[in-house]
């Protein structure tokens with residue numbers, strides 16, 4: 464990251480210093496990023512940010528979908544993004560993952576990786592995993608085979624179905640199965656799972672690729688209350704080791720998981736803080752929560 468970028472980010476952090484909750488660091492957030500030794504292949508988070516967006520703009524046929532968006536996420540942080548329909552949440556994720564090119568702005572992964580210089584397929588291999596709203600698991604394969612396939616695809620083994628995980632990879636698979644609460648369902652085909660279990664399996668498939676940053680779009684939509692609660696536990700168990708950006712409309716779920724909530728509106732950040740803080744913000748009530 465250039466000194467200019469660092470300066471701009473530092474200034475923005477200062478601006479939010481009054482509203483950022485202390486939980487931001489307690490969650491393994493900003494403080495955890497500083498002074499972390501850099502291992503080859505790891506993302507450089509020595510400046511305390513895993514993701515950094517500065518003054519990003521995108522227009523579709525003249526319509527400004529993203530309009531001066533600036534945002535940063537700390538290593539290990541779990542950030543919730545809320546906002547009305549059309550606020551630009553999906554477009555923001557499309558920009559981070561290289562699906563949409565901004566007209567201008569800065570998008571960095573860690574301090575050194577300029578995401579705008581990478582194609583979508585490359586970004587996936589850099590350590591950014593994305594989960595869309597609908598689960599896209601392989602229905603006819605077992606839970607185990609789905610996870611195995613995710614690993615094989617990541618390792619670019621071809622043909623993937625002939626891939627045999629080594630001991631370390633089998634351990635990782637077992638660990639992920641426990642994390643996503645599917646140990647007892649390992650031999651079932653994905654098609655037999657409930658909606659919530661399919662969502663967990665897809666998250667597990669992303670975890671097999673050990674992403675540094677996970678982008679999750681409305682992960683609890685369509686889940687039962689019990690599944691939603693278990694998903695909250697799952698996400699809380701992931702933060703610290705992974706950074707998570709979760710777009711969600713379910714406020715009870717947001718309350719359960721997020722230390723910091725960012726409210727997007729008209730393609731820019733309208734407010735940022737704890738859920739209580741943003742819920743008390745008159746502008747947020749007017750455009751989103753009060754309706």
Ligand SMILES: Nc1ncnc2c1ncn2[C@@H]1O[C@H](COP(=O)(O)OP(=O)(O)OP(=O)(O)O)[C@@H](O)[C@H]1O
Nearest residue numbers: 523524526528546547548549550551552553554555
């Ligand atoms: N490819 C596109 N072409 C034209 N307009 C687009 C395109 N993608 C998004 N938009 C518009 O940009 C705005 C932001 O859309 P986006 O899907 O990012 O919002 P969102 O916050 O994710 O909304 P929702 O909560 O409904 O999913 C919307 O007005 C949308 O119609």
